Amino acid sequence: MLGLTGYLLVSAILFSVGMFGALARRNVLGILIGIELMFNAANINFVAFNRYLHPGQPWGQGFALFIIALAAAEAVVGLALVLAIHRNFKTVLSENLTMLKG
Amino acid sequence: MMSSVFLLLPELALTAGALALFLGDNGRGDQKKWAFSIAVFSLVVAGILALVSPNSSAFGVLTLDPLARFLKGVLSVSVLSVMGFCSGFSAFRSGEGGKPFSWGTFLGMMLLSTVGLFLLVSASDFLTILISIELVSLTSFVLTGYCREDKRASEAAIKYFLVGGFSTGFMVFGMSLLYGVTGSTQLSSFVGSTGASLPALPLAGALVFVLAGFGFKLAMAPFHLWAPDVYEGAPTPITAFLSVAPKMAAFGMLIRFFQGAEGSIILTVVALLSALTMTVGNLGALRQTNLKRLLAYSSIAQMGYVMMGLVAGGAAGGQSVLIYLAVYVVMNLGAFACVIAVTEDARSETMESFSGTAARSLPLALVTAVFLLSLTGLPPLAGFIGKFSLFSAALQVPGLVWLAVVGALNSVVSLVYYFSIVRHMFFGTPRQQSKPHLPAPVLAVVAAAGAFTLIVGVFPNLLVTVVRSVWP
Numbered sequence: 344m345l346g347l348t349g350y351l352l353v354s355a356i357l358f359s360v361g362m363f364g365a366l367a368r369r370n371v372l373g374i375l376i377g378i379e380l381m382f383n384a385a386n387i388n389f390v391a392f393n394r395y396l397h398p399g400q401p402w403g404q405g406f407a408l409f410i411i412a413l414a415a416a417e418a419v420v421g422l423a424l425v426l427a428i429h430r431n432f433k434t435v436l437s438e439n440l441t442m443l444k445g
Numbered sequence: 446m447m448s449s450v451f452l453l454l455p456e457l458a459l460t461a462g463a464l465a466l467f468l469g470d471n472g473r474g475d476q477k478k479w480a481f482s483i484a485v486f487s488l489v490v491a492g493i494l495a496l497v498s499p500n501s502s503a504f505g506v507l508t509l510d511p512l513a514r515f516l517k518g519v520l521s522v523s524v525l526s527v528m529g530f531c532s533g534f535s536a537f538r539s540g541e542g543g544k545p546f547s548w549g550t551f552l553g554m555m556l557l558s559t560v561g562l563f564l565l566v567s568a569s570d571f572l573t574i575l576i577s578i579e580l581v582s583l584t585s586f587v588l589t590g591y592c593r594e595d596k597r598a599s600e601a602a603i604k605y606f607l608v609g610g611f612s613t614g615f616m617v618f619g620m621s622l623l624y625g626v627t628g629s630t631q632l633s634s635f636v637g638s639t640g641a642s643l644p645a646l647p648l649a650g651a652l653v654f655v656l657a658g659f660g661f662k663l664a665m666a667p668f669h670l671w672a673p674d675v676y677e678g679a680p681t682p683i684t685a686f687l688s689v690a691p692k693m694a695a696f697g698m699l700i701r702f703f704q705g706a707e708g709s710i711i712l713t714v715v716a717l718l719s720a721l722t723m724t725v726g727n728l729g730a731l732r733q734t735n736l737k738r739l740l741a742y743s744s745i746a747q748m749g750y751v752m753m754g755l756v757a758g759g760a761a762g763g764q765s766v767l768i769y770l771a772v773y774v775v776m777n778l779g780a781f782a783c784v785i786a787v788t789e790d791a792r793s794e795t796m797e798s799f800s801g802t803a804a805r806s807l808p809l810a811l812v813t814a815v816f817l818l819s820l821t822g823l824p825p826l827a828g829f830i831g832k833f834s835l836f837s838a839a840l841q842v843p844g845l846v847w848l849a850v851v852g853a854l855n856s857v858v859s860l861v862y863y864f865s866i867v868r869h870m871f872f873g874t875p876r877q878q879s880k881p882h883l884p885a886p887v888l889a890v891v892a893a894a895g896a897f898t899l900i901v902g903v904f905p906n907l908l909v910t911v912v913r914s915v916w917p
Contacts, residue, residue, distance in 0.1 A: 378610040379613030381618060400628075402629060410617055417610055421606055422788060424586060427603075443597060
């Protein structure tokens, strides 16, 4: 009913939203959420391609599972770093992180 | 299946070492000897296991071939050198905020990173490529920000993390499109078939995403802006690690990635990126006064040269990439060893720290000059051999002459900033008279790297023969 095009459209929109969020957000946590959206766009692609174009083989869905685990690992490290930033700079806004430049 | 597990023995040895370090870390900081023994032991064991591994394919997603063995060998040596840098580094030795530095977790992270590097050089499936790149990245974020009280390090780590995550987003999205186009995540389903039989437009779109992701990770221009900040903020031994090991492994993967892609449109894009990367790197380095930032731009430029070999393709291109990488790893580690010795002594990271090094310790100044001139590519040093093979590989391909010319012009530009350090060393006025102190591991790296740079420069066949047998 929806078809592959629908899923690809959703994932393209999700990827764009995520990318926009990652680029435009000032809050580090907002950027992190944008990145997670980009991962999930790829997940939708993998599963949809698996279902519609290459049915009967596990690679697409398997890949999506790995990406989910990866996103979790990424979030763990990311949040730990956000904590460190918050302790050192008393802020989580990216524009206040300006010690390194040149 | 069982035999495939045995093929992973080097990685398993590293993981076992890392787990032992994580579990045994008591957080009291009296474990330096213990932690280093375990880390060095498992690294050496893994290196030897990797060198004696048979030619095979594990689970269909890892290829064990001479190329992987060669790169794993070089990677083990470079990680070992970096561990040597870490052992004497003052910021690590003293700990922070009254708490001692926990070596166990730190070295465990480094071993895990090495697992990722080992997997990356033998990866032959997009899934393994992704997982291994992420394993390297996540541990690198942690290593960069390991000194939690250090503001600059934590800023570098969060910047590195955000850019790294962003680029992974691009990479996985590109991989999902590639999967849609080819119906497989195997590298072989895509290698050699670039163009033929597959729909061109979706394939090119997917490749653009994947390449943008790789570009961010490798700090290719125009995706390089994070590198100087991260290199400056990270503790210097970690900067040395970041500038050597992940690049080596990623280029090993890219050799497989571009295998058989000669004549494809994507290589034209890479050629343009290569010219842009070396130019941006060299021009950026010209106006740097911080040594670590300067080396960051220098390594961006160096990667631009290496991409030239990727574009040239074929056996000659692949060999030139490997020759240059091996030489680059050694001379860059040597340069970093000298920078660590000098900046630790001066307690400052500006170029003036090198002022008058020659008057204080002539051997140190001379060997630093050897590394810097080798990075420039002057004969009779190893860097010349590397650049010569890259340029000749590019010149063999009709239509790539312009790239070789850009590369040659860039080498001239790079002479300016490398030589300005040499000028500081020999003509600057020293701030103090005492000889700079080199910890034993740093001294060992300097001596070994200096000897390699000179010997390979004079007898290039020693390296060229090895590389020819690795990538015929």
